[in-house]
Amino acid sequence: MTDQTMTLFLEANPPDALTQDEVDDLTRALRGQLDVPELTAGVTLAGSASVPVGAGAKGLGQDLGALVLAVLPDTVPALVDFLKGFVTRESRVKLKVQVGANLIELDFDAPTMDEARVEALAGRLQRQLSGDAAAGAQP
Secondary structure, X not given: OOOEEEEEXXXXXXXXXXXXXXXXXXXXXXXXXXXXXXXXXEEEEOOOOOXXXXXOOOOOOOOXXXXXXXXXXHHXXXXXXXXXXXXXXXXXXXXXXXXXXXXXXXXXXXXXXXXXXXXXXXXXXXXXXXXXXXXXXXX
């Protein structure tokens, strides 16, 4: 299993539920929660995807509402569990996940999903991050 790159997109749900500043604040908060060695190799804000953010670094002028993650292979289960928890806690936000060049998009929309659907999407994400070629199929 090799390192994977994934992009997380946060959107207000419904579209008028949050202002852009609130989406930006949630993106920063999510980035801070994810920027730990136990989950990712590096967390980079969109717009600077080629340069990982080092410890204590501050990003300026970045596009918010999206995070690019370099995921360590042995952290996939913990990351998937974290994302499941995030989407069930924050109902005003929809989380879209794009994994690498495969352009798989998983749309976690907690208010409209039951637990089984969240589990199915989480399993699909875990298979994709683990390099399973069949992961692109709908759950």
